[in-house]
Amino acid sequence: MSIYMIPCPIVEEHIDTIPESTLKALHALNHFIVERAKTARRFIKRSDHPTPLQEIDIFELNKHDPWEGLNEYLSKNARIQDIGVISEAGCPGIADPGSRVVSWAQEHNVPVIPLVGPSSILLALMGSGFNGQQFTFHGYLPHDKGKLVKKLRWIELDVQKNGSTHIFIETPYRNKSLLTTTCSCLRPGTLLSISIDLTGTDQEVKTLPIKQWIKKDAAFLHKRPAVFCIGR
Amino acid sequence: MSIYMIPCPIVEEHIDTIPESTLKALHALNHFIVERAKTARRFIKRSDHPTPLQEIDIFELNKHDPWEGLNEYLSKNARIQDIGVISEAGCPGIADPGSRVVSWAQEHNVPVIPLVGPSSILLALMGSGFNGQQFTFHGYLPHDKGKLVKKLRWIELDVQKNGSTHIFIETPYRNKSLLTTTCSCLRPGTLLSISIDLTGTDQEVKTLPIKQWIKKDAAFLHKRPAVFCIGR
Structure with missing residues (x-):
């Protein structure tokens, strides 16, 4: 069978x-x-x-x-x-x-x-505008602040050097904190794509440099399912 | 718009x-x-x-x-x-x-x-039985034999160390040669999953250790679209 x-x-x-x-x-x-x-x-x-x-x-x-x-x-x-x-x-x-x-x-x-069906990972990548010829899905990044910053900086370097895309997720109530940390440790020009409520009526897929994410109120992310991509 | x-x-x-x-x-x-x-x-x-x-x-x-x-x-x-x-x-x-x-x-x-639709990369990963919590899609691996062997061995090591899954593709007429090289340079116990003709009527998704792939006639792969995964 x-x-x-x-x-x-x-x-x-x-x-x-x-x-x-x-x-x-x-x-x-x-x-x-x-x-x-x-x-x-x-x-x-x-x-x-x-x-x-x-x-x-x-x-x-x-x-x-x-x-x-x-x-x-x-x-x-x-x-x-x-x-x-x-x-x-x-x-x-x-x-x-x-x-x-x-x-x-x-x-x-x-x-x-x-069988064929929806994957938020793939939808986020399709909507990011980033390199889809080479990418890594990390699942959840570390929760320890020091380890998280180290991982994000490693990802940023890999994007610069190899051009591959990095995808990760977080439990919705931690999204705001993840965005704050990401904005605080990456370069202003690095591109971050955030996809929220994929396939939902309030779906949003936005790619912006860190310097523009910093200016936004992270409240829009609160408790909404999101996928994060860093790439170019 | x-x-x-x-x-x-x-x-x-x-x-x-x-x-x-x-x-x-x-x-x-x-x-x-x-x-x-x-x-x-x-x-x-x-x-x-x-x-x-x-x-x-x-x-x-x-x-x-x-x-x-x-x-x-x-x-x-x-x-x-x-x-x-x-x-x-x-x-x-x-x-x-x-x-x-x-x-x-x-x-x-x-x-x-x-929008939602079929992705052979994702279908191959779903069918492999490998870790879907952390994976990398490489696109095409290098064609140069030396570089290809180096890359495959690096992938094998990463699977052993970190448990992440590695996915790659090849143009159909080169599939046989890719399988032969993969079998010649990886360890007998390393698991390789090959998905052919995904969503087609002749679809096959098979995960086996290298020692069993070696015994198979690679002709079954010839000119059929395939996705390769190495993982555990």
């Missing part, structure tokens, strides 16, 4: 960001491994899945130990039926624990079928 | 990999900047665009000098109408010259709206 990697909307109600080909694959599945059961159920329901929700089998990954129980579930189920993997928002296996399911499948010779 | 980044199918006939939200944006546009006019016209036609093809304005980016004429076209048009950007396959601005249009727009305060 096969493992299907099913992207879900970034903004929950925008089901029209999921291609027909992905919805078709979703509707053929009745077994799912998910990052969070509540969100996954809402997505499955909103997609007009033909099976009643209570007949759908959902295995929720343990937030603290994604392997816990997973091996057993896969050994029991992956040989007899197709399984879909759904993450909290966007593409499973990217910036979430979904890749563990795939590594199991690859090791046990179970076919893996990745 | 705004610049819309419009993804197109990776496999031309699979228009169902494009979400409804992206098709809706596409159908509201009559001006496009494209990587290749012929492919873009076929995509626009296949999408059931409401405007007759001969009334649609298409500006083709110069393959050798993407800036040639672009500045003039944008200065003349981007203030008076919405413009869509379409690349050869997948997401514009990623691994293609489309980012030049966006950098112009960001500099001139023209809003940029990135």
Whole structure:
């Protein structure tokens, strides 16, 4: 049988960001491994899945130990039926624990079928205007101030030297603090792109030099999901 | 006005990999900047665009000098109408010259709206089972054998040390040679994932250690579009 990697909307109600080909694959599945059961159920329901929700089998990954129980579930189920993997928002296996399911499948010779859908990382890169021929996604940068400044300066140097783009995220309530630190330690001419509420109705993608970000009130970022890019 | 980044199918006939939200944006546009006019016209036609093809304005980016004429076209048009950007396959601005249009727009305060669609880079990462929390896309690796081997060994070391995933591509007729070199210079236990014909009917995503790739006849890769990932 096969493992299907099913992207879900970034903004929950925008089901029209999921291609027909992905919805078709979703509707053929009745077994799912998910990052969070509540969100996954809402997505499955909103997609007009033909099976009643209570007949759908959902295995929720343990937030603290994604392997816990997973091996057993896969050994029991992956040989007899197709399984879909759904993450909290966007593409499973990217910036979430979904890749563990795939590594199991690859090791046990179970076919893996990745499906098309929204990725805030890619949308932010597309909207930045930065080099998309070479880029790195860092996930979260260090929280320790000293380490964060060191990392940001290393990124700035790499942009200057090699022209590659660097992408990172932060939990929304820390966005303001991340922007303040970034503005305080990078050169005035360095370009920073910030994407907020991607695929949402209030979506904004803005690329400006640090000297212009400094002048802005960082409040616009507060508690809104954002992706940061540094590049040229 | 705004610049819309419009993804197109990776496999031309699979228009169902494009979400409804992206098709809706596409159908509201009559001006496009494209990587290749012929492919873009076929995509626009296949999408059931409401405007007759001969009334649609298409500006083709110069393959050798993407800036040639672009500045003039944008200065003349981007203030008076919405413009869509379409690349050869997948997401514009990623691994293609489309980012030049966006950098112009960001500099001139023209809003940029990135739209959801297929990316072979992301699909390959989702299917690999490798770490999706930290990854680098390299585009093409060096063609010089010595430099290629050095780069591959550097990648292998980074995977071992930091656990990040490295993604790269090659022109299809060189895939076989890239696989042979990769197998000859990396350790037997290092994991390599190869994705071929993504979103196509013959799609394959396979992650194996080098010692198993060595045994395979590389002919299966010949002239088929592929994405390579090294990770763990």
